[in-house]
Amino acid sequence: MQIHIVEPTQTLSSIAARYSVTPDVIADANELPNPNQLVVGQALVIPIIGSFYWVESGDSFWSIGIKFGVPYQELARINGITINQPLMIGMRLYIPPRQKSDREFNAYVEPFGGTVSEALELSARKAAPYLTYLSPFAYLAKRDGSLSAPPLNNFPAIAQSNNNLLVMVVANQESGQFSTELVHVLLTDNQVQNTFLTNIINEAKRVGFGDVHFDLERILPTDREAYNQFLRVARDRLHAEGLMISTALAPKTSATQTGEWYEGHDYKAHGEIVDYTVIMTYEWGYSGGPAMAVSPIGPVRNVLEYALSEIPANKILMGQNLYGYDWTLPFVQGTTAKAISPQQAIQIAVTNQVAIQYDETSQAPFFNYTDNDGKKHEVWFEDARSIQAKFDLVKELNLRGVSYWKLGLSFPQNWLLITDNFHIVKK
Numbered sequence: 001m002q003i004h005i006v007e008p009t010q011t012l013s014s015i016a017a018r019y020s021v022t023p024d025v026i027a028d029a030n031e032l033p034n035p036n037q038l039v040v041g042q043a044l045v046i047p048i049i050g051s052f053y054w055v056e057s058g059d060s061f062w063s064i065g066i067k068f069g070v071p072y073q074e075l076a077r078i079n080g081i082t083i084n085q086p087l088m089i090g091m092r093l094y095i096p097p098r099q100k101s102d103r104e105f106n107a108y109v110e111p112f113g114g115t116v117s118e119a120l121e122l123s124a125r126k127a128a129p130y131l132t133y134l135s136p137f138a139y140l141a142k143r144d145g146s147l148s149a150p151p152l153n154n155f156p157a158i159a160q161s162n163n164n165l166l167v168m169v170v171a172n173q174e175s176g177q178f179s180t181e182l183v184h185v186l187l188t189d190n191q192v193q194n195t196f197l198t199n200i201i202n203e204a205k206r207v208g209f210g211d212v213h214f215d216l217e218r219i220l221p222t223d224r225e226a227y228n229q230f231l232r233v234a235r236d237r238l239h240a241e242g243l244m245i246s247t248a249l250a251p252k253t254s255a256t257q258t259g260e261w262y263e264g265h266d267y268k269a270h271g272e273i274v275d276y277t278v279i280m281t282y283e284w285g286y287s288g289g290p291a292m293a294v295s296p297i298g299p300v301r302n303v304l305e306y307a308l309s310e311i312p313a314n315k316i317l318m319g320q321n322l323y324g325y326d327w328t329l330p331f332v333q334g335t336t337a338k339a340i341s342p343q344q345a346i347q348i349a350v351t352n353q354v355a356i357q358y359d360e361t362s363q364a365p366f367f368n369y370t371d372n373d374g375k376k377h378e379v380w381f382e383d384a385r386s387i388q389a390k391f392d393l394v395k396e397l398n399l400r401g402v403s404y405w406k407l408g409l410s411f412p413q414n415w416l417l418i419t420d421n422f423h424i425v426k427k
Contacts, residue, residue, distance in 0.1 A: 001097075001420035002046035003384045005358075006038045019046045031343065031412045039349045041356030043365070043383040045413045055091040068095050103394065103422040104401035106133035106278065106317055108169065109155065109408070116153040123407045124155060128162035130415045132401065132425045135167035135213060139203070140174075143185050145195030147203060156208055163426035167246070168209035170200060171216070178217040180260070187219070187226040197237055204243055210427065211244035211275070219264025228269040235273055244275045251281050251303040251319075255310070271311030278403040279307050282321040287337045291327040291378040295320065296362035297389055304397055317403040318394055322411050324381025329368075341409035345381035356383075363389040384413040391421045401425075 004015055012023040012035045027035040029047040038044075053064060061083060065072035076083045079093050087093075109124050111117070128134060136155050140148040147170070159166040172183040186196055200212055212234070219227055231247070238245045247270050250261040255268070270277050281300045285292040300318070307316055324345050325337035340348070345365075349356050352369035359366060366380045394402060401422075404414075418424065 001417065002048055002051040003388060004044045004046050005385075006040055006042040006044065008040050010038065012036070012038060015044065015046075019048055019052060021046065021048060029412070029416060031410065033343075033347065034350070037350045039346065039354070039356055041358065041365070041367070042346055042349070043356075043385050043413070045384050045416050047416060050097045051095045053093045053095050055087045055089055055093065057089055059087055061087070064093065069098065070096060098421070100421065100423050101395065102425050103399075104132040104276075104317065104425045105130060105418065106135055106167065106401070106403040107131055107322075108135045108137045108404065108406040110137040110406050111151050111153075114151060116151050116155070120408050121154055121158075123410075124158050127404075127407055127415065128158050128164055130418050130424055131162065131164050132427060133167045133211065133403075134159040134162075134164040135169050137406070138169040138171040138173070138215060139200075141170060141172050141182060141186055141196060143182055143192070145186070145192040145199060147196075147199050149203070152207065160208070165210040165244070165427035166208060167211045167213045168200065168204050168207070169213045169215055172218075180218045180220055183216050183219055183227075184223055186216075187223050187230050193230060193233070197234055200234075201237060201241055201243070204238075205241065209243070211246055212238055213246045213248065213278075215248040217248075217250065217264075218260050221263040224264045224266055227264055228266055228273065231270065231273045245273075246276045246278065247274050248278045248280055249307075251279060251299075253302050253306045267307055267310035271315055274315070276315045276317060276400055277307075277311060278317045278319055279303060280319040280405070282319050282405065285325060285380050287325060287339060288335075290331040291325070291329070291337070291380060293359065293362035293364035293366070293380050294324060294382070295390075296364060297386075297393065298361065300390070301393060304393070304399070308397060313398045314400050316399045317401050318390065318399055320387075320390055320402050320404050321382065322404050322406060322414065323409045324379060326377055326379045329376040329378055339409075340379070340381065341411060342381050342383060342413070343410040345379050348379060358385060382411065382414070384417060387414050387417050388421075391417060395421070 016023045030044050061072040061076050065075050107127055136150050172179050174182055235245045249265045252262050281303050282295040284299055285294040323339050326340050327337040349367050354367050354369045356365050356367045364386045365383045368378050370376050
């Protein structure tokens with residue numbers, strides 16, 4: 001698989017000729033709505049086996065081999081060149097496919113308004129072949145231990161037909177917000193807690209869930225150990241029924257990190273108790289904040305490196321956003337950016353005829369434009385480069401895999417790159 005960045009004057013036909021494929025192959029892989037409208041800086045995935053590299057000044061077989069993790073002797077042999085032959089600047093070399101390793105992939109899918117739209121169900125169907133877990137969001141806990149179920153529609157059948165483990169996500173939301181008071185009752189009232197777990201187990205068995213995933217947030221610091229003890233009890237009951245248990249964790253960089261989202265989550269305890277965790281490594285750039293990358297790789301790395309000091313690598317799924325944001329400038333506190341898909345971001349750049357830039361520090365694409373009303377905008381999103389950077393981090397840190405928030409926003413390049421980098425574990 002090749003990632004190509006569109007340069008000035010390039011067309012789909014000229015790019016296709018560069019890689020010895022047809023324009024339709026590239027257009028289909030990237031789901032280009034208008035193949036004749038490319039934008040400078042746009043990342044395209046070229047669906048070929050392996051990749052090509054064009055020799056630059058100062059390159060040698062040895063340096064290129066190091067860059068791509070291929071023995072230089074093998075690189076020379078594959079390209080039919082003797083090791084001692086000088087490399088000419090601009091020479092095209094074939095790079096063989098990288099070795100793949102097994103990884104697990106989860107994706108949340110969140111219905112709105114009590115119904116599952118056709119578009120959301122289609123998104124789940126398209127993503128399911130690339131997933132280990134499919135996680136409808138969410139069963140909402142009640143203060144008496146009962147549950148309010150989300151609409152599931154065909155999600156169980158989609159999971160079953162794609163060998164996905166269907167995940168029962170349980171959250172402590174009231175009126176669309178995570179509730180500290182609700183979770184306090186669940187963690188400290190033994191009678192309510194027993195009812196709560198019994199209802200979860202009964203529903204999991206009725207529907208056919210294989211994993212119960214607790215997304216309990218805004219937990220009081222004084223309830224931290226109560227949450228740990230709840231998970232121990234839940235683990236024993238769920239395991240006895242043949243069910244897995246997992247949790248979602250806020251992105252911390254130390255055990256002493258303060259803040260209402262962080263103090264109730266004990267990384268070390270979760271690492272010991274549950275089968276796996278999802279670290280929510282996104283939302284540095286968020287809808288209510290100033291414009292910046294949603295999941296800049298530096299902060300993501302910092303969180304994961306701390307997590308690894310407390311949680312085994314084989315219990316960590318790195319959280320990854322499938323969306324970006326379009327901010328109106330200048331940013332004013334209290335305003336909200338618009339969530340957009342990577343495909344929508346590219347279309348905005350095309351419509352406004354602006355080049356896409358790439359921030360090497362954040363490892364994320366962005367651009368600025370002015371709308372028809374004269375208002376300035378800044379857009380940060382994800383593309384093939386940013387996702388590949390995250391996949392490289394997953395491999396470097398030897399994590400269990402990746403968890404996506406959330407399906408419904410088109411990003412075809414992501415799924416292609418999964419299959420290029422990994423063998424997807426199925427359940």
